[in-house]
Amino acid sequence: MRSSWADAVENSVGGSSDNAGISGRNEPTSAVAKSAYVPPHLRNRLPASEPPAASVGGPHSFNDRPGSGGPTSGSRWGGGRSDYGRQGYGGGGGRGSGGWGGRGGWAGRDREVNPFANDDVDAEAEPAFNDQENTGINFDAYEDIPVETSGGNVPPPVNTFAEIDLGDALNLNIRRCKYVRPTPVQRYAIPISLAGRDLMACAQTGSGKTAAFCFPIISGIMTGNFPRRPRGVRTVFPLALILSPTRELSVQINEEAKKFSYQTGVRVVVAYGGAPINQQLRELERGVDILVATPGRLVDLLERAKVSLQMIRYLALDEADRMLDMGFEPQIRKIVEQMDMPPPGERQTMLFSATFPKEIQRMASDFLSNYIFLAVGRVGSSTDLIVQRVEYVNDSDKRSHLMDLIHAQRANGVQGKHALTLVFVETKKGADSLEHWLCMNGFPATTIHGDRTQQEREMALRSFKSGSTPILVATDVAARGLDIPHVAHVINFDLPNDIDDYVHRIGRTGRAGKSGLATAFFNENNMSLAKSLAELMKEANQEVPDWLTRFAGRASFGNKGRRGGGRFGGRDFRRDSSFNRGNSSRDYHRGGGGGVYGGGYPSAWD
Numbered sequence: 001m002r003s004s005w006a007d008a009v010e011n012s013v014g015g016s017s018d019n020a021g022i023s024g025r026n027e028p029t030s031a032v033a034k035s036a037y038v039p040p041h042l043r044n045r046l047p048a049s050e051p052p053a054a055s056v057g058g059p060h061s062f063n064d065r066p067g068s069g070g071p072t073s074g075s076r077w078g079g080g081r082s083d084y085g086r087q088g089y090g091g092g093g094g095r096g097s098g099g100w101g102g103r104g105g106w107a108g109r110d111r112e113v114n115p116f117a118n119d120d121v122d123a124e125a126e127p128a129f130n131d132q133e134n135t136g137i138n139f140d141a142y143e144d145i146p147v148e149t150s151g152g153n154v155p156p157p158v159n160t161f162a163e164i165d166l167g168d169a170l171n172l173n174i175r176r177c178k179y180v181r182p183t184p185v186q187r188y189a190i191p192i193s194l195a196g197r198d199l200m201a202c203a204q205t206g207s208g209k210t211a212a213f214c215f216p217i218i219s220g221i222m223t224g225n226f227p228r229r230p231r232g233v234r235t236v237f238p239l240a241l242i243l244s245p246t247r248e249l250s251v252q253i254n255e256e257a258k259k260f261s262y263q264t265g266v267r268v269v270v271a272y273g274g275a276p277i278n279q280q281l282r283e284l285e286r287g288v289d290i291l292v293a294t295p296g297r298l299v300d301l302l303e304r305a306k307v308s309l310q311m312i313r314y315l316a317l318d319e320a321d322r323m324l325d326m327g328f329e330p331q332i333r334k335i336v337e338q339m340d341m342p343p344p345g346e347r348q349t350m351l352f353s354a355t356f357p358k359e360i361q362r363m364a365s366d367f368l369s370n371y372i373f374l375a376v377g378r379v380g381s382s383t384d385l386i387v388q389r390v391e392y393v394n395d396s397d398k399r400s401h402l403m404d405l406i407h408a409q410r411a412n413g414v415q416g417k418h419a420l421t422l423v424f425v426e427t428k429k430g431a432d433s434l435e436h437w438l439c440m441n442g443f444p445a446t447t448i449h450g451d452r453t454q455q456e457r458e459m460a461l462r463s464f465k466s467g468s469t470p471i472l473v474a475t476d477v478a479a480r481g482l483d484i485p486h487v488a489h490v491i492n493f494d495l496p497n498d499i500d501d502y503v504h505r506i507g508r509t510g511r512a513g514k515s516g517l518a519t520a521f522f523n524e525n526n527m528s529l530a531k532s533l534a535e536l537m538k539e540a541n542q543e544v545p546d547w548l549t550r551f552a553g554r555a556s557f558g559n560k561g562r563r564g565g566g567r568f569g570g571r572d573f574r575r576d577s578s579f580n581r582g583n584s585s586r587d588y589h590r591g592g593g594g595g596v597y598g599g600g601y602p603s604a605w606d
């Protein structure tokens with residue numbers, strides 16, 4: 001048995017390691033002489049003297065894979081210019097011609113690394129967007145999803161990417177990502193953001209929120225007309241800031257954003273704690289348009305005056321509620337309110353999460369201006385996509401029970417590279433000890449938690465993603481946002497105390513329309529979760545064991561369920577009369593452009 005598991009693992013290893021890690025990014029710094037300043041919307045395009053016909057061919061006219069031709073004519077972008085059809089790119093300037101400068105974009109020494117180099121992508125050979133299916137995504141799962149918007153003059157949603165003017169370069173990257181159709185949150189959020197509106201978006205896990213905030217930011221930077229950024233100082237002036245609660249999530253957003261912005265001239269840099277700051281400073285000094293950061297490291301950079309937020313035009317907070325849970329509120333308020341960032345109204349602000357407790361909605365009301373609230377219900381069938389099971393298991397039996405589950409998975413052929421298991425535990429010590437025990441029992445496991453060095457955390461994640469180590473034991477540090485393909489089973493070895501955390505944890509499987517399994521070990525220690533867990537499962541059409549229903553009925557007095565005004569958000573807080581009383585100047589509008597779409601539900605989560 002041991003050997004067959006080991007064999008499966010070994011077979012899964014070859015060539016799959018993820019070498020696109022963040023900290024060791026090797027962007028060649030070629031010795032090309034420093035070129036004259038080129039505004040970002042004109043970067044990538046051939047010199048004016050060259051006939052545009054060569055590059056109007058855009059997608060079909062170049063191959064950007066390393067070693068396959070690449071740049072010609074001294075252009076660092078080698079004919080990759082594919083935005084000729086875009087409004088504002090014509091003639092000698094267009095919308096974005098004004099005053100870009102300083103350390104933004106790629107106008108400098110570096111050659112842009114192809115973030116698709118390891119992917120099996122031939123987007124150039126693909127036709128324009130059509131109804132062909134994306135690899136694996138089950139779009140039927142997204143039909144009839146209840147969507148609620150509130151706020152004034154809500155821009156209408158779109159059905160296809162082709163309906164949105166994102167520009168050819170970004171469209172090509174979307175095809176390279178194999179996104180054929182926008183997911184529901186993208187259908188609504190992208191037009192809202194492109195219209196310049198602030199947005200608070202609540203959408204289910206794994207539904208494509210990252211692209212929903214990245215696309216409008218990238219597109220806005222490509223076409224915007226921004227004042228010149230100061231030169232000759234060692235401070236950088238990003239135009240967009242994306243804040244996220246964990247290092248790994250920042251790394252992931254950075255990787256995604258780099259794909260979306262490839263050859264658009266927009267440069268993305270990440271800064272997060274636990275990794276050498278000098279390396280991040282060097283990256284920043286090469287230019288930055290979009291800065292992805294964790295709050296702690298960003299405060300450090302601001303205090304050292306390495307970064308100024310003076311030019312920020314776009315602010316996105318991903319997993320905003322988690323940042324509050326982690327105690328980041330002082331840092332976030334410092335970043336957003338007490339440094340030099342333009343105030344609400346002068347910048348565009350977006351908040352995204354799958355859960356929005358009241359606390360974050362109150363903070364949002366300070367950060368957002370005339371915003372639209374968007375709640376996209378759980379993917380209609382995500383209830384079916386993530387099968388949730390809860391089993392009564394005493395603490396002393398948990399290990400043997402876990403062993404049984406893993407054995408059962410193996411017996412069912414659910415193993416190897418394409419079936420990863422993520423096991424959540426309560427404590428860092430517990431994580432180490434369970435990892436050790438699994439390894440001792442012949443199950444290759446690794447662990448990720450806050451006591452490991454950042455390098456160890458990243459190695460663990462890479463090893464898990466690649467399938468080299470198909471079991472990852474994690475604390476909540478891995479609960480939010482991480483998008484790891486092939487997580488087939490999430491096991492809550494220790495349940496969290498908070499139902500929001502449960503939602504995010506199980507959301508590591510069943511992503512992008514794919515199915516998944518989530519098993520929870522429940523016992524007397526989890527009584528405080530009984531009611532909300534039973535409610536959540538019922539709402540998701542899952543089988544709720546009778547014993548859990550009984551526990552839920554007896555749940556301690558004062559333990560609020562999700563519907564009882566508990567932490568679980570999902571409706572526009574501006575409707576709350578107590579909130580409105582204290583904030584009478586706020587702009588809540590009902591009706592008009594707002595309303596409930598699909599399904600007729602009052603709200604996704606209510």
Ligand SMILES: Nc1ncnc2c1ncn2[C@@H]1O[C@H](COP(=O)(O)OP(=O)(O)OP(=O)(O)O)[C@@H](O)[C@H]1O
Pocket residue numbers: 134137178179180181182183186203204205206207208209210211353354480481482483507508511512
């Ligand atoms: N339009 C699309 N078509 C196909 N796949 C998509 C599309 N948009 C996003 N995806 C894929 O769906 C997966 C989930 O996306 P993402 O990580 O942005 O979800 P999320 O909503 O941020 O999840 P979480 O709440 O867990 O953070 C990713 O693998 C992403 O590449």
